[in-house]
Amino acid sequence: MTGPLGAIAGAAPSVAMLAAIACAIGGGWLLVKRRERLKGVLMLVMAVVLVGNVLIWTM
Numbered sequence: 001m002t003g004p005l006g007a008i009a010g011a012a013p014s015v016a017m018l019a020a021i022a023c024a025i026g027g028g029w030l031l032v033k034r035r036e037r038l039k040g041v042l043m044l045v046m047a048v049v050l051v052g053n054v055l056i057w058t059m
Helices: 004-032 037-058
Strands: none
Touching: 004 037
């Protein structure tokens, strides 16, 4: 992709991976601290989905 959206398209996988790492850390922290198990599990699922999206985008 070229033009003004090319830079955004190139940065999207990086931003998604940073978000996946943050969600994995946050979800793991919620599970370890036994605060809100459901939210922790959902955050881990969201991290897996984001990584899957990045894999699809880069292939």
